[in-house]
Amino acid sequence: MLPRLLSAATALLLGACSVIGVRSGTExxxxxxxxxxxxxxxxxxxSRLAAETLVAADSEEAARREGFRRLAGYIFGANRGQARIAMTAPVAQAPERIAMTAPVAAAATADGWTIRFYMPARFTREALPIPDDPRVTIAEVPxxxxxxxxxxxxxxxxxxxxxxxxxxxxxxxxxxxxxxxxxxxxxxxxxxxxxxxxxxxxxxxxxxxx
Structure with missing residues (x-):
């Protein structure tokens, strides 16, 4: 009974910390x-490693939500080996210009954003699991x-x-x-x-x- 109470109390504390913005244990x-x-x-x-995805969307917020969903899927097991990777901070968002393909004219561009999760420092590129989603790639940030x-x-x-x-x-x-x-x-x-x-x-x- 006591271990269960302690576990419940810990979960409540961590939840409260997340609500008020305390990032306990986040690398x-x-x-x-x-x-x-x-x-x-x-x-x-x-230099550090990151999982990233390029998102074309109507708004920054929409791109952030979609990019977060893809990357969260990767670190929560949508990868070869179904490995789970600890969440880190921050989540990065940078604007991009995306060249469109046929039948749109080659000169046309669309608004897009690169969303990036930095990987825990203990990983090498070779040790990171391969994403199931081809839109998620592993990049080395110089x-x-x-x-x-x-x-x-x-x-x-x-x-x-x-x-x-x-x-x-x-x-x-x-x-x-x-x-x-x-x-x-x-x-x-x-x-x-x-x-x-x-x-x-x-x-x-x-x-x-x-």
Whole structure:
């Protein structure tokens, strides 16, 4: 009886933590903080592996939901060997332009987003199971230096766009400059209370030349 009570209490505690935004035991990619520039943090990440999928959708939110569904299927067992892989944070979302195929003209493009789950650090590429869904691939993300702007609240398309714009504005002066297009990182499950959510606008940076 006591083990069951302890198990139930643990489940309730973890559930409550998820609701208020505490990410107990969730692995994140390791990084080194190189600098701080006002509200920004400049981080250096080593190379890492990710499961990713490219989603064409009518909106950022729709792409995020569909991409999350595909990737969650992979880590929860939709792979050769039916292996389960621990969930990590953050979930990454970056805009893409997708070339359309015939019968649409070759020059036409559609809005799309790459959704990415970073894999636990203990895995090598060879050790990761092969996804059942051909739309899910394993990618090696190279080492990179990133500027990160953290914010709370619901990360809808308009809110995320404002934070990406704020990130670029904060980089307009100072020792670091943007070296690509900004993208988004999301750390919390959808039921987390908005004030406790951790979201980040992110962009690759290089030192600004004098």
């Amino acid at each position: 994140e990619p390791r990084f080194e903080v190189l600098d701080r520039q006002g509200p920004l943090e400049i981080r250096r990440y080593a 080492a990179e230096t990133l500027a990160v702007l953290r914010y709370a609240g619901l990360p809808g398309a308009a809110a995320a766009a404002r934070q990406r714009a704020a990130l670029l504005a904060a980089l307009a002066t100072g020792p670091w400059q943007a070296a690509g297009e900004p993208f988004d990182w999301f750390y919390d499950p959808p039921w987390t209370l908005p004030p406790a959510r951790r979201n980040e606008a992110v962009v690759a940076v290089t030192p600004r030349r004098p």
